Amino acid sequence: MDNENQINDNPLESNDSKPTPTPSKTITDQMIGLTNQNDVNNILNLQTEILKKQYETNHMLSHFNEYSSQKYHQMSSDFEKHTKMLKEMKKDLDYIFKKTRNLQILLNEKFQIPGVTDQYNEEEEDDDN
Numbered sequence: 001m002d003n004e005n006q007i008n009d010n011p012l013e014s015n016d017s018k019p020t021p022t023p024s025k026t027i028t029d030q031m032i033g034l035t036n037q038n039d040v041n042n043i044l045n046l047q048t049e050i051l052k053k054q055y056e057t058n059h060m061l062s063h064f065n066e067y068s069s070q071k072y073h074q075m076s077s078d079f080e081k082h083t084k085m086l087k088e089m090k091k092d093l094d095y096i097f098k099k100t101r102n103l104q105i106l107l108n109e110k111f112q113i114p115g116v117t118d119q120y121n122e123e124e125e126d127d128d129n
Contacts, residue, residue, distance in 0.1 A: 021029070
């Protein structure tokens, strides 16, 4: 069979050796014609460098986060211990001040120092508020 005598089954294809360009192909070809290949290569190289820097930064931040997490857990346990100790100290000091105040009131009642009882009564009222 001869190539020229073959019947073309595709109606979009013509008998010419060149196929008809599609609109998307035409637009793509025009866009490629507008860009300079050196500019495209420079942009790709710049994007590659930026991507490498982002990976390095991400790696450093991951290490920093791990370190911070370890220190946070260590500090939080220390903080809990110190908070508990401070609460116990406050209870102890409140007990000591209460006993001291009671002793001062007893001593004042026994020795009757003028003006001292009024002072302790005012302090007790302030503590209640």
